[in-house]
Amino acid sequence: MTPPLASRPLLVALAGNPNTGKTSIFNRLSGARAKVANYPGVTVERRQGRLTLPSGAKVALVDVPGCYSLTARSAEEEVAHAALTGGYDDPPADVVVIVADASNLPRNLYFVLQVLELGRPTVVALNMMDVARDHGLAIDVARLERELGVPVIPVVATTGEGLPSLVMAIESLGRATPPVPRTPPLLTSDRAVLDTVAEALRTANRPATAGECLWLLTSEPTHITSLPDTARDAIARVRTQLDAEAEQVGTSRLPFNRRVIVARYAEVDRLVAEAVSRTGPAAPDWTTRIDRVLTHPRWGLALFVLAMSVVFQAIFTWAEPLMGLVERGSQATAAAIGTALPDGVLKELLVQGLLAGVGNVLVFLPQILLLFLAITLLEDTGYMARAAVLLDRVMRRVGLHGRAFVPLLSSFACASPGIMAARTIEAPRDRLVTTLVAPFMSCSARLPVYTMVIGAVFASAPPVLGVLSVGGLVVTAMYFLGIAAAFGTAWLLKRTVLQAPTPPLLVELPTYKLPAPRSVLIALWSRAKVFVTQTGRTIVTLSVILWALMAYPRVEPPAAADAHEAARYQLEHSAAGTLGHAVEPLIAPLGFDWRIGIGLIGSFAAREVLVSTLGQVYGVGSEIDAESVVLREALLRDIHPETGRPRFSPLVGLALMVFFVLAMQCLATVAIVRRETGTWKWPLVMIVYMNGLAWVAALVTYQGGRLLGFA
Amino acid sequence: MTLADVPIALATTIRWIHAPGDTGERLMELGLVPGAPIRVVARHGASHPMQIEVRGFRLSLRLTEAAAIEVDA
Numbered sequence: 001m002t003p004p005l006a007s008r009p010l011l012v013a014l015a016g017n018p019n020t021g022k023t024s025i026f027n028r029l030s031g032a033r034a035k036v037a038n039y040p041g042v043t044v045e046r047r048q049g050r051l052t053l054p055s056g057a058k059v060a061l062v063d064v065p066g067c068y069s070l071t072a073r074s075a076e077e078e079v080a081h082a083a084l085t086g087g088y089d090d091p092p093a094d095v096v097v098i099v100a101d102a103s104n105l106p107r108n109l110y111f112v113l114q115v116l117e118l119g120r121p122t123v124v125a126l127n128m129m130d131v132a133r134d135h136g137l138a139i140d141v142a143r144l145e146r147e148l149g150v151p152v153i154p155v156v157a158t159t160g161e162g163l164p165s166l167v168m169a170i171e172s173l174g175r176a177t178p179p180v181p182r183t184p185p186l187l188t189s190d191r192a193v194l195d196t197v198a199e200a201l202r203t204a205n206r207p208a209t210a211g212e213c214l215w216l217l218t219s220e221p222t223h224i225t226s227l228p229d230t231a232r233d234a235i236a237r238v239r240t241q242l243d244a245e246a247e248q249v250g251t252s253r254l255p256f257n258r259r260v261i262v263a264r265y266a267e268v269d270r271l272v273a274e275a276v277s278r279t280g281p282a283a284p285d286w287t288t289r290i291d292r293v294l295t296h297p298r299w300g301l302a303l304f305v306l307a308m309s310v311v312f313q314a315i316f317t318w319a320e321p322l323m324g325l326v327e328r329g330s331q332a333t334a335a336a337i338g339t340a341l342p343d344g345v346l347k348e349l350l351v352q353g354l355l356a357g358v359g360n361v362l363v364f365l366p367q368i369l370l371l372f373l374a375i376t377l378l379e380d381t382g383y384m385a386r387a388a389v390l391l392d393r394v395m396r397r398v399g400l401h402g403r404a405f406v407p408l409l410s411s412f413a414c415a416s417p418g419i420m421a422a423r424t425i426e427a428p429r430d431r432l433v434t435t436l437v438a439p440f441m442s443c444s445a446r447l448p449v450y451t452m453v454i455g456a457v458f459a460s461a462p463p464v465l466g467v468l469s470v471g472g473l474v475v476t477a478m479y480f481l482g483i484a485a486a487f488g489t490a491w492l493l494k495r496t497v498l499q500a501p502t503p504p505l506l507v508e509l510p511t512y513k514l515p516a517p518r519s520v521l522i523a524l525w526s527r528a529k530v531f532v533t534q535t536g537r538t539i540v541t542l543s544v545i546l547w548a549l550m551a552y553p554r555v556e557p558p559a560a561a562d563a564h565e566a567a568r569y570q571l572e573h574s575a576a577g578t579l580g581h582a583v584e585p586l587i588a589p590l591g592f593d594w595r596i597g598i599g600l601i602g603s604f605a606a607r608e609v610l611v612s613t614l615g616q617v618y619g620v621g622s623e624i625d626a627e628s629v630v631l632r633e634a635l636l637r638d639i640h641p642e643t644g645r646p647r648f649s650p651l652v653g654l655a656l657m658v659f660f661v662l663a664m665q666c667l668a669t670v671a672i673v674r675r676e677t678g679t680w681k682w683p684l685v686m687i688v689y690m691n692g693l694a695w696v697a698a699l700v701t702y703q704g705g706r707l708l709g710f711a
Numbered sequence: 712m713t714l715a716d717v718p719i720a721l722a723t724t725i726r727w728i729h730a731p732g733d734t735g736e737r738l739m740e741l742g743l744v745p746g747a748p749i750r751v752v753a754r755h756g757a758s759h760p761m762q763i764e765v766r767g768f769r770l771s772l773r774l775t776e777a778a779a780i781e782v783d784a
Contacts (some may be wrong), residue, residue, distance in 0.1 A: 068737075068741060069737075069740045071740070073736070104767050104769065105767070106766040107742045107766055108740060108770060110742065167756065237782075240766075251727075259735065261739040261740055261744060262744050265742060265744045265747075288752065291752075291753070295753065297755045297756065392773070393758050393759060396773075504730075504773070504776050505760055505773050505776070506734075506737060506770060506771075506772055507772075508768060508770055509762065509771055510768075510769075519730055630765075663734070
């Protein structure tokens with residue numbers, strides 16, 4: 001049971017259309033202390049902040065997913081409805097704050113009417129009054145307040161103007177008794193339909209208001225939870241009857257669901273006529289002018305490509321010093337622990353397990369923050385909607401929405417933020433497809449592996465056509481292989497297990513705005529927090545496990561061995577070494593021996609670990625990087641006893657790179673997919689599919705290459 | 712005549728939404744109901760989405776969806 005109000009914070013839900021400045025208001029009211037989690041069982045983010053009212057009362061502020069309607073046809077709308085009326089372990093909201101865009105009042109009022117039908121204590125925060133003024137519109141707030149029967153408070157989200165009045169309104173509504181729900185504006189004949197539903201629900205011992213009956217009747221049955229079977233059957237009967245009626249009259253009359261929408265908009269038109277007047281002509285419209293260029297199929301696309309190149313250059317070059325700082329920091333910490341602690345298990349655990357794990361988390365943070373800074377800026381200015389439209393033509397071919405492009409592009413830096421960016425895709429199946437294929441994009445962690453292999457086996461090859469280096473061409477080919485695998489898999493998934501029609505593209509193109517710095521910073525802070533705390537925990541845990549596999553069981557090194565040889569001997573006889581030998585039959589057809597096997601196992605913590613693991617295996621120590629000449633020479637010196645040529649041939653190198661392009665070896669990604677999909681099912685499917693594909697592709701590369709006469 | 716055939720800048724009125732099921736209902740909930748005034752802001756050929764203005768906001772939609780919106784000739 002819900003605890004009484006006095007002993008818990010006031011639950012305030014912040015709801016509204018997308019692009020209304022809702023998140024800015026949320027950030028302004030609750031500051032940087034938001035907690036981000038998923039609603040249980042669905043991939044919908046639940047952001048909750050805290051706030052203290054002037055009276056001292058505590059408020060839990062929930063940021064409801066932005067949507068154009070409360071009628072549940074998707075998980076977002078189901079969650080939005082539940083956030084207001086109760087569900088997903090939450091009680092009904094004590095106060096609902098609707099953020100409405102004053103410059104776009106009709107469509108926002110449609111949503112307001114839906115909320116008022118629920119009968120929760122409600123206040124409307126009317127944002128963007130300044131934009132409305134620029135459009136030449138005057139809004140009679142007092143009139144609107146009277147017509148709606150709830151307080152309407154003009155606010156400016158970017159400056160915080162009007163927010164104190166909004167907080168006062170929340171305060172007084174929190175103590176008020178819930179209002180009478182607004183009657184849905186229906187045709188008289190349709191009221192009878194609602195009466196039938198209400199009667200059936202009463203008989204099923206689940207009395208409901210008219211607004212609730214209407215919601216139950218028009219929502220998708222799969223998105224209606226917590227309803228007794230008898231009530232569900234009763235609603236299904238009414239629905240069947242309405243469908244039969246629609247079938248009979250054909251197109252001469254709108255079906256019931258659409259009659260409801262038309263009736264609500266008739267009420268909206270009446271309200272707008274009462275409260276909005278045109279005071280003058282609209283000010284020069286910058287949005288139209290900018291869009292003439294930015295949404296142009298050719299120029300717009302060219303500028304998009306340019307903008308993205310700048311973003312990625314920035315991510316790679318600006319993040320570099322910060323990443324170096326993190327690496328030096330963890331090396332310095334490792335050294336400090338090294339001198340402070342005696343040699344032993346504790347020291348190894350701290351340095352090679354825990355610290356390495358923490359370093360692996362933090363090293364990605366600069367890139368993730370820069371990428372999210374770019375995404376937040378593009379989103380807040382309103383450009384992201386344009387990018388989605390521009391890329392629709394390409395993405396539609398594989399059955400995806402234009403919005404899927406941004407997560408895929410982001411994944412070239414790192415799949416973790418890329419997958420987090422997939423949240424902007426509304427349709428759950430499309431979001432899942434995007435999430436599952438994003439890791440095919442060659443991320444920055446694969447680059448050290450490509451660099452190492454190319455340095456070892458392709459560096460001495462003569463340039464193609466005199467100018468193009470073989471290494472550069474090979475790396476380019478690897479990037480394209482990843483893209484092809486992503487698009488091919490998306491195409492396949494959309495036609496098989498995740499079959500769904502290509503979603504319609506209905507993208508609102510909001511007015512361009514300058515982003516509010518404070519809101520951007522808070523957004524970045526909350527992303528960083530989620531990554532470090534939630535994803536970081538998994539990475540660190542698995543890093544410690546991997547260390548243990550490489551450190552145990554303990555063996556006594558041969559007496560004459562130096563430190564490097566001792567480390568190498570230990571690794572070969574550790575559980576990981578045993579595993580390396582055990583997987584050898586599996587990877588031998590790909591041209592890999594047990595040494596690369598250990599490297600592969602190590603690379604499941606993070607791909608770039610391959611370089612340092614191979615360093616350990618080949619006994620050149622772990623203090624090496626991808627360009628290391630020592631490792632390169634060690635690889636070339638390792639002669640195959642039968643062929644008399646280096647075991648690590650160009651063909652083996654190529655097969656290894658192909659394997660790395662396609663294989664799922666990133667614990668961070670697995671952890672994020674687990675978090676985003678809410679189950680272990682999809683991460684497991686992804687691991688099996690990607691690694692299976694990687695194995696087959698590496699097999700084809702190696703065996704095919706041998707058939708063609710390469711060694 | 713359907714929205715897909717409306718020339719740029721011409722203001723007209725929605726007559727009927729033929730788009731089936733979910734898509735049709737979503738279009739209508741965005742304010743594209745019979746009788747609503749509508750204007751084409753930009754179009755970029757047959758394979759690119761077009762832009763319309765309805766009830767004071769801009770919406771981008773594919774021509775396949777636009778072809779399912781009947782407007783006054």
